[in-house]
Every structure is written in C-alpha cells, then in structure tokens.
Amino acid sequence: MHRRFIDYLIISLKGIAMGAADAVPGVSGGTIAFISGIYEELISTISNVNLSLFKTLFSKGIKAFWQQANGNFLTALLLGIIVSFVSFMRLAKYLLEHHPILIWSFFFGLIVASIYFVGKQITKWNLAVIVCLIFGAAIAFYITTLPALATNDNPWFLFLAGAIAICAMILPGISGSFILIILGAYKTLSDALHDFDVKKIVVFAVGALIGLLSFSRVLKWLFKHYHNITLAILTGFIFGSLNKVWPWKRTLTWHTNSKGIKMPLLEESVSPFAFDGENQITIAIGLMILGFLTIFILERLGSKKI
Numbered sequence: 001m002h003r004r005f006i007d008y009l010i011i012s013l014k015g016i017a018m019g020a021a022d023a024v025p026g027v028s029g030g031t032i033a034f035i036s037g038i039y040e041e042l043i044s045t046i047s048n049v050n051l052s053l054f055k056t057l058f059s060k061g062i063k064a065f066w067q068q069a070n071g072n073f074l075t076a077l078l079l080g081i082i083v084s085f086v087s088f089m090r091l092a093k094y095l096l097e098h099h100p101i102l103i104w105s106f107f108f109g110l111i112v113a114s115i116y117f118v119g120k121q122i123t124k125w126n127l128a129v130i131v132c133l134i135f136g137a138a139i140a141f142y143i144t145t146l147p148a149l150a151t152n153d154n155p156w157f158l159f160l161a162g163a164i165a166i167c168a169m170i171l172p173g174i175s176g177s178f179i180l181i182i183l184g185a186y187k188t189l190s191d192a193l194h195d196f197d198v199k200k201i202v203v204f205a206v207g208a209l210i211g212l213l214s215f216s217r218v219l220k221w222l223f224k225h226y227h228n229i230t231l232a233i234l235t236g237f238i239f240g241s242l243n244k245v246w247p248w249k250r251t252l253t254w255h256t257n258s259k260g261i262k263m264p265l266l267e268e269s270v271s272p273f274a275f276d277g278e279n280q281i282t283i284a285i286g287l288m289i290l291g292f293l294t295i296f297i298l299e300r301l302g303s304k305k306i
Contacts, residue, residue, distance in 0.1 A: 015080020031172040046216040104247040105284035109291025136236020161185035162207025
C-alpha cells in the first residue's frame with residue numbers, strides 16, 4: 001500500500017488520540033482505533049508478527065522485513081501514541097483528581113458517538129447479531145461493577161494479568177488499567193515500575209506480549225469469518241462500558257495507590273441531581289457534545305483511504 005507523508009501524519013494524529021484515551025483509566029485506545037478506521041489494519045499487523053517475518057529479515061534483508069511488518073504504519077502510530085500518552089498523562093491525572101466530572105463528560109460523549117460509528121459498520125442485522133450485541137454489553141457492564149481482588153505479586157499471576165490486560169487494551173470498551181485494578185495487579189505493577197523491579201516488569205511484559213500476539217490472531221480470524229458478529233460484540237462492549245465513564249458517581253470503596261494516596265475503586269452511577277456536590281451539569285453537557293463531535297472528525301479522517 002503506497003502512502004504519502006500526509007497519510008502517515010494522519011495515522012500519527014490517530015495515535016495521539018489513542019494515547020490520550022489510554023492515559024485515562026476506564027477508556028480504551030482500542031475504541032479510538034476502531035472509529036478512526038485503523039483497527040483491523042492494526043490487528044492484522046500485530047498478528048503478522050511470527051517466525052516467517054524474521055525468516056524474511058535473514059533471507060531478504062531489512063527492506064523486505066520492514067514492508068512485511070508494515071513498519072511505517074506501526075512507527076507512525078506508536079510515535080503518536082507514545083508522545084500523547086506521556087504528555088497527556090499528567091493532564092489526565094490532574095483532571096481526574098480536580099475535575100473528574102468534566103473529563104468523564106467529554107469521554108462519555110466520545111463513547112456515545114463511537115457506538116453509532118462502530119455499529120453502522122454491521123452490514124447485516126439478524127437475531128444472532130442482536131443477541132451478540134446484548135451479550136457484549138452485558139459482559140462489559142458486569143465488568144465495570146466488579147470489586148477488585150486482593151493484591152497478588154505471584155510471578156505466574158502477574159504473567160496472566162499482563163496477558164489479560166493487553167487483550168482489554170486492544171478491545172474497544174474497557175481499558176487495560178481498569179482490568180488490572182479488578183485483578184488486583186494494578187498496585188503490584190505500579191510498585192514494580194516505581195521501584196524499577198526488573199523481574200516483575202519483565203514477567204508482566206512477556207505475558208502482555210504473548211497475550212497481544214495470540215489475541216490479535218483470534219481477532220483477525222473472527223473479523224475474517226464472523227465480521228458482523230464480531231462487530232456486534234465489540235459494539236456491545238463499548239455500550240456496556242458507558243457505566244464506567246458516566247460522569248456522576250458515588251464512591252463505594254477506595255484503593256491506595258503506590259504513593260499511599262486513596263483513590264476511588266468501586267463506584268456506582270447516580271443521577272446528576274442526586275450527586276453529592278456541584279454537578280456542573282451545563283459544562284458537562286457542553287463537553288459531552290464536544291466529545292461527540294470529536295468522533296465525527298476522527299471518523300472523517302478514518303474514512304480517508306490512507
């Protein structure tokens with residue numbers, strides 16, 4: 001596929017949007033990849049990482065290897081994701097701590113629009129598609145209501161947590177960081193990163209790598225053989241995740257992060273009029289509309305043949 005510089009610039013912009021989403025616990029960068037039109041290419045590119053790719057490197061050289069690996073696409077996308085994630089993480093942390101209603105309102109509007117744009121890619125509606133959509137929504141909603149397990153730093157558990165979390169990260173809907181909190185691995189991983197515990201970091205990374213390579217192949221196969229069913233389940237995931245990003249919450253339980261700071265863990269959604277505090281409803285609705293319109297811009301970029 002021949003691409004111009006402007007095409008790779010657009011891919012990097014989509015990566016920036018994905019990185020910004022991944023910086024917010026509860027929002028999946030996979031959702032952004034999906035509605036911006038690069039999801040299936042991303043899954044296909046990841047699933048093509050295998051032994052034959054490295055055979056190409058040794059038999060045909062770096063140029064053939066780079067082309068088979070779709071290296072330009074991955075580089076442009078990862079550059080955007082990394083730059084955005086690192087720069088947006090501090091802003092997201094500040095907003096989540098001081099203006100949670102505002103940031104969740106923006107992402108709520110964004111995800112509502114995503115449901116429409118992902119759902120409209122379903123080319124044929126039937127009973128099986130509807131049942132799968134409801135099933136996906138129910139699973140995602142149930143996940144958002146789960147309490148966290150006790151913290152566990154067993155190496156095998158950390159390996160498994162990495163594999164599961166990375167699957168969530170590439171699925172539209174629930175974020176990987178939220179899954180880590182539910183599994184009880186979030187604090188363990190945060191502590192490992194803070195203390196630079198190489199053993200734990202490597203175990204988690206290997207689990208994540210194996211999970212990513214394995215799950216991407218499953219997704220690629222599902223898109224090829226059950227395209228509409230897969231889209232229906234993913235649309236359901238996004239719909240069910242709305243409970244997580246609803247701006248007005250009542251905290252039921254708390255967890256302590258690696259710095260000893262108490263943060264909300266298990267929350268329930270409440271009406272803005274039943275919210276304990278300033279509901280900021282006018283600004284919140286404005287930000288929901290802004291988030292909704294942002295998806296239209298991303299979808300227009302995604303509709304470009306790049």
